[in-house]
Amino acid sequence: MLSIERILFPTDFSEGAARAFPQAAYLADWHDAELHILNVTGRYQHDYEEDRERFPVSQDTLTEWLRRSAESGPGPNEPDLSALPIAQEQVESAAPAEAILNYTEEEAIDLTVMGTHGRRGVDRMLFGSVTEEVVRKAPCPALTVRADADRAPSEAIRRVLVPVDFSEASDTAVRHAKEIAMTYGAEIDLLHVVHEPVYPAAYGFEPVSFPTGEVIDNVEAQLADLARETIGYEHVMIEARAGNPASEILDYTEENDVDLVVIATHGRTGLDRVLLGSVAERVLRRAPMPVFVVKPDRKSLVSSTPAETAATHE
Template sequence: MLSIQRILWPTDFSQGAEHAFPHAAALAHWHDAELHILNVREGETEVRQDMAEQFPLSSGTLGNLLHSGDPPSQPIDLEALSLQQEQVDAPSPAEAIVSYADEHNVDLVVTGTHGRRGLQRMLIGSVAEEVLRTASCPVLTVRAGEEPASAWNVRNILAPVDFSDESTTAVRHAKELALTYGAQITLLHAVEEVMYPSAYGMEMADVPGPEVVERVERSLANMAREEIGYEHVVAETTIGYAPSVILDYEKENDVDLIVIATHGRSGLERLLLGSVTERIVRRSSVPVFIVKSFGKSLLPAASSEANA
């Protein structure tokens, strides 16, 4: 299992935050981790002020949130969880969330996003996006929607692979999550066509042929054997634009969770999620577990040392 001791669930009382709570509670229960609940008060709208006055959240309120989607696959006693609740005033909720995570040595932030349609669907919410870009620990995003994503019935985990060190680390996290949920892992690589602007005076490069796909499939099979090493894994290779390939696969194959890495590192680069990861987080209809290329790894100590 992943090494998770502290989980942070920031809430602004939105639907996205509510849908994220069962995921935070389930992981806290399975890992015997502290569950930190944080509300950042920004502005004084009548609705937010009324709900903020209900803080800290009662056991009854949390119980209703826990059972708002699919019923838990096993009983979760909220009273037995180690809960810490805090409410702060801050002009920037994202900065307050990241500061809290750093100060309390949080291992995982579980946050809701603002699910919308059309052009607005591209926006996950400025707060969630800034947390994703700047938090030094992994982040699990859960999209708002009419049908909350199940926190218990995760059977198919998709791990996009680009053969970078970052994606290998994400695959290792996916393995541990699969052991937690009892899920299958699909390793997916998109072989992209090479396009040149017409100003280059060059023809479009040849579409990758069967020999390229075959080599990639062998590499994925080797990764599945070396990094996962158990039978519940599938390797898929497809030709196409990576974000589109990943999102199409998610929709067509009943994926329950995507595990993907960022490629930002430090300084200004730390603000970048990476173009593929950013598109997946913004448009995926299922929860996305983002492994950061900087900061914390949640891999068990023995696994981390063996793969160092």
């Protein structure tokens, strides 16, 4: 089971924040965790007074956010918000991301749940500013939800996708996905994308044909071993395919009705280079469902492996 004691939900009262709230509420309820609601405002904002007046967030507003993705009334497993331990705080700052990051440190937050659209001053901002900075720098995992996402389920997560590149980072993602899947009673899909090498004509030679079929067979055998050894239960699908990693991941989510993507921010790109700005960033920007981001060098919500424990103490 995931070890979650404190969940942070930053809100700017935007649609993106409202779409993310059900994820925060359900996870807090299922894990008996404290739910921290944080609003960062400032006198520079055109609606500064309005933000101050609607904080703390009322029970009626929280209930409206909770049921926003539901087609009808309350579901059978809907959290009782009146019984949920909720802490609310409003801070003034001209640097929202910095204020959110400071709060995660001060309150020992285990998981941040936030929308990928928000506000800065009068203008709306997209992922690439506040949310991106929090995902990059937070000392804990983050769950992001797009404001315009086609699918933002709360309790109805049935299929979890984990892109795997066989790095230590993706191993961490797989272990988190296992526990998340157990929480929701979901199935897991493991996907590896073989990126075929492309050589410029300026190299002056005909490239040798890449043995795509053979490589895919080998990779799927490795994925099967990973599923058996790390997840250890039968509800796992594996697939290897060739192409551009980000594009193939996104295509897979659409083709297979994926409800949640669990992805690591480090991979095989040089010396432990952060993937944000490449594969993970494209998935975060475009995935039509929530994305759970883990970082192997930061706080983990699952028990460490012996190798990770040793590495932490080196």
